[in-house]
Amino acid sequence: MSLDLQPLLACKLLTLADDELILGHRQSEWCGHAPILEEDIAFANLALDELGHAILWYQLHARLVGENPDTYPDQLVYFREPFEFRCAQIVALPNGDWAFSILRQYLFDVLENVLLAHYVQSAYRPLADIAAKIRPEEIYHLRHTSAWVKRLGLGTEESNRRMQNALDDLWPYTGQLFHPNPGEAGLVEAGWVADPHTLYTAWQAQVIPFLEEANLTLPTAKMRTLNRELPSQHLVGILSELQQVARLDPQAQW
Amino acid sequence: MPDTQWPQFIVFDQPKEGKPPFYAGAVHAPDPEMALLNARDVFARRDSHVYLWVVRESHIFAKTAEELLQGFSISSEETSENPETYYVFQKTAHKGTLVQVGEVEAANPESAMAAALASYSNPKAIVWWVFPAWAVHQTHPTENKSLFGPADDKPYRHSSFYPTVTLMREINLAKEKLNWEDE
Amino acid sequence: MYGTTIEEIGEIKSNEQKLSDFEARIARGEKIEPGDWMPDEYRRQLIRMISQHAHSEIVGQLPEGAWITRAPNLRRKLILLAKVQDEAGHGQYLYHAAETLGATREEMIEALLSGRAKYASVFNYPTLNWADNAAIGYLVDGAAILNQTMLARCSYGPYSRAMIRICAEEGFHMHQGKEMVINYSQGTSLQRKMIQDAINRWWWPAMMMFGPHDTESTNSAVLMRWGIKTKTNDQLRNTFVNQIVPELHALSLSIPDPEMVYDEEKEIWIHGPVDWDEFWRVVKGDGPCNAERMSARIRAHEDGQWVREALAAYVAKYL
Numbered sequence: 001m002s003l004d005l006q007p008l009l010a011c012k013l014l015t016l017a018d019d020e021l022i023l024g025h026r027q028s029e030w031c032g033h034a035p036i037l038e039e040d041i042a043f044a045n046l047a048l049d050e051l052g053h054a055i056l057w058y059q060l061h062a063r064l065v066g067e068n069p070d071t072y073p074d075q076l077v078y079f080r081e082p083f084e085f086r087c088a089q090i091v092a093l094p095n096g097d098w099a100f101s102i103l104r105q106y107l108f109d110v111l112e113n114v115l116l117a118h119y120v121q122s123a124y125r126p127l128a129d130i131a132a133k134i135r136p137e138e139i140y141h142l143r144h145t146s147a148w149v150k151r152l153g154l155g156t157e158e159s160n161r162r163m164q165n166a167l168d169d170l171w172p173y174t175g176q177l178f179h180p181n182p183g184e185a186g187l188v189e190a191g192w193v194a195d196p197h198t199l200y201t202a203w204q205a206q207v208i209p210f211l212e213e214a215n216l217t218l219p220t221a222k223m224r225t226l227n228r229e230l231p232s233q234h235l236v237g238i239l240s241e242l243q244q245v246a247r248l249d250p251q252a253q254w
Numbered sequence: 255m256p257d258t259q260w261p262q263f264i265v266f267d268q269p270k271e272g273k274p275p276f277y278a279g280a281v282h283a284p285d286p287e288m289a290l291l292n293a294r295d296v297f298a299r300r301d302s303h304v305y306l307w308v309v310r311e312s313h314i315f316a317k318t319a320e321e322l323l324q325g326f327s328i329s330s331e332e333t334s335e336n337p338e339t340y341y342v343f344q345k346t347a348h349k350g351t352l353v354q355v356g357e358v359e360a361a362n363p364e365s366a367m368a369a370a371l372a373s374y375s376n377p378k379a380i381v382w383w384v385f386p387a388w389a390v391h392q393t394h395p396t397e398n399k400s401l402f403g404p405a406d407d408k409p410y411r412h413s414s415f416y417p418t419v420t421l422m423r424e425i426n427l428a429k430e431k432l433n434w435e436d437e
Numbered sequence: 438m439y440g441t442t443i444e445e446i447g448e449i450k451s452n453e454q455k456l457s458d459f460e461a462r463i464a465r466g467e468k469i470e471p472g473d474w475m476p477d478e479y480r481r482q483l484i485r486m487i488s489q490h491a492h493s494e495i496v497g498q499l500p501e502g503a504w505i506t507r508a509p510n511l512r513r514k515l516i517l518l519a520k521v522q523d524e525a526g527h528g529q530y531l532y533h534a535a536e537t538l539g540a541t542r543e544e545m546i547e548a549l550l551s552g553r554a555k556y557a558s559v560f561n562y563p564t565l566n567w568a569d570n571a572a573i574g575y576l577v578d579g580a581a582i583l584n585q586t587m588l589a590r591c592s593y594g595p596y597s598r599a600m601i602r603i604c605a606e607e608g609f610h611m612h613q614g615k616e617m618v619i620n621y622s623q624g625t626s627l628q629r630k631m632i633q634d635a636i637n638r639w640w641w642p643a644m645m646m647f648g649p650h651d652t653e654s655t656n657s658a659v660l661m662r663w664g665i666k667t668k669t670n671d672q673l674r675n676t677f678v679n680q681i682v683p684e685l686h687a688l689s690l691s692i693p694d695p696e697m698v699y700d701e702e703k704e705i706w707i708h709g710p711v712d713w714d715e716f717w718r719v720v721k722g723d724g725p726c727n728a729e730r731m732s733a734r735i736r737a738h739e740d741g742q743w744v745r746e747a748l749a750a751y752v753a754k755y756l
Contacts, residue, residue, distance in 0.1 A: 032737070034737065035737070036744070040525040041292075041529065044518055044522035045522065051515055073511055078509070147287055154755065156746055156747045156750045158743050159750075249627045249628065254513055260745065260748065279533050285756050317472060320472070348468045413608035415612075416616045425623065
């Protein structure tokens with residue numbers, strides 16, 4: 001019973017961890033290049049938190065598949081091929097302008113808040129514990145990015161236009177975030193993870209009115225590919241950079 | 255619109271219950287909410303905090319002991335305003351920073367300063383600041399877990415996380431042992 | 438109470454008297470705070486020094502920041518991110534200290550981006566391999582700590598306080614670098630080559646961080662009289678050499694200074710001649726990465742203008 005579910009949960013955890021890792025990668029690209037000094041510091045904070053979350057999920061995954069949680073996360077991050085990653089396409093998209101990065105972060109922060117609110121009640125205790133640890137950080141992230149989305153949406157004509165372009169570009173990628181993993185129904189039934197449809201409804205209920213209040217129009221475009229097993233072009237580029245130094249000498253301790 | 259780095263907000267930090275807030279530094283922000291978030295990212299990466307305050311720099315009335323020797327005037331205009339609470343901060347040690355000593359009631363900054371000088375008189379006071387309580391935007395304790403908690407999980411920000419002393423000692427011992435074996 | 442005027446007219450002092458009182462305050466170890474009388478030259482020198490220091494921290498994010506995405510394990514990635522974040526934070530504290538003297542951040546940034554203001558030349562060198570981050574932490578931050586520990590005793594209150602905060606945070610910057618230097622020097626053959634190569638390229642830039650020889654240093658005398666500097670450039674540089682050289686030798690790493698000698702009598706290491714031509718070239722803008730660093734900062738600033746304006750507009754409309 002629960003032994004059958006563990007491999008399924010291990011897969012699910014990779015999607016969570018990979019999303020955080022790649023999103024953190026994109027956030028860290030802003031260091032030294034943000035519109036104002038305070039945001040260099042703020043985005044570094046986001047990146048540190050997301051990377052920390054990725055590590056926690058990779059460690060739990062390691063325990064579930066019988067590997068050493070101290071060393072396996074580095075193995076997963078630096079020595080998997082792109083087709084083995086399970087992140088969503090949205091996190092790998094290039095940073096674009098500030099509007100794009102902020103909006104992407106906001107959409108993801110709402111997802112995390114909605115998701116973690118359920119996960120802290122997971123029937124699988126180790127998952128609930130990690131969710132409880134991560135949740136305060138995500139509450140802060142959402143406060144930060146909501147403040148930005150509102151201000152950029154309502155600020156000037158230019159900031160509104162850039163936010164609208166960002167929304168038009170990002171929206172079709174959001175559906176994938178709520179698409180169930182193969183076998184996820186079993187995890188939902190056992191009370192280990194939340195039902196993706198419930199999450200999607202909660203996410204929309206928060207995001208849609210907020211974006212409208214920020215004077216943004218919801219796009220009508222269809223959702224793009226839902227299958228996480230197809231790596232994006234962007235992910236291939238990210239990983240070749242990310243893994244470059246580690247792969248120079250796989251025997252080395254860095 | 256001319257380019258802007260946004261206004262300055264002075265940041266005060268209260269490290270523990272029972273200890274007074276102290277002047278930590280400043281952040282630039284367009285408004286108080288952003289100032290509080292920036293203050294958290296800039297000043298709360300380490301150590302303990304129970305409150306952060308931000309106050310627009312323009313709301314602070316400041317005098318050094320040296321400036322006070324020149325005196326300052328209080329408007330003789332009749333004012334119909336009711337007295338408001340002004341917080342009083344003082345620096346009393348040369349190597350220190352300003353720390354809250356109390357509060358006074360006054361109708362304007364100059365009167366507040368005069369009241370502060372009278373109520374919190376201290377020959378060691380080097381710098382005095384007064385500002386109205388309404389100018390303070392602060393964090394709420396209910397938010398502390400998300401504002402200040404996360405920093406506790408980042409031990410790599412401290413020197414003690416890196417065992418450089420132990421590592422060097424081991425290497426030096428190994429070298430000594432080799433030298434000793436050679437002899 | 439509200440209707441009275443309080444006026445206590447202090448004695449009218451001559452400028453000579455004011456200067457003499459000011460210097461006496463400094464000699465007594467008192468801190469000068471915003472609002473206190475200060476000579477124009479004191480204010481000018483401090484704005485120059487503090488803003489230059491702030492610019493260095495900001496530009497300093499770039500050479501290491503570029504390697505965050507390539508950090509070879511998750512722990513190193515977290516550490517490097519936290520370090521670069523601190524550097525931005527240090528720039529932030531320092532800009533504030535300069536602002537207390539009357540400079541505005543708009544003016545200071547404009548001065549940096551137009552090339553009028555300087556920043557530490559050490560950041561005009563490229564980071565060519567991962568081990569450069571180790572060398573930078575150990576040598577560059579090591580050198581910075583010596584300088585900053587001295588500046589924490591500076592006579593100007595806001596600068597002193599900023600430096601105390603920075604010193605407390607800088608410790609880990611050096612230690613994380615040192616940990617890597619130690620580990621790589623004892624690691625695989627590739628790692629040993631990488632770290633030696635990085636030391637070879639960063640040794641002299643770090644040595645030059647202490648500034649020109651005392652004999653060429655025009656600002657030093659007045660800075661020392663006014664409690665802004667308490668040690669000379671050469672004193673700090675020699676302390677650095679004697680701290681680092683024995684450690685590098687213990688790790689079987691060499692220093693790219695063929696003329697360095699050990700004085701048996703005084704029991705100190707004496708470094709070889711510094712290439713001051715190279716130093717002045719880089720200071721004046723002709724270093725390997727000057728253009729690249731400035732172009733990145735200019736781009737960030739220009740690309741950010743619509744953002745800063747949007748948030749100012751929001752406040753004007755809604756708050």
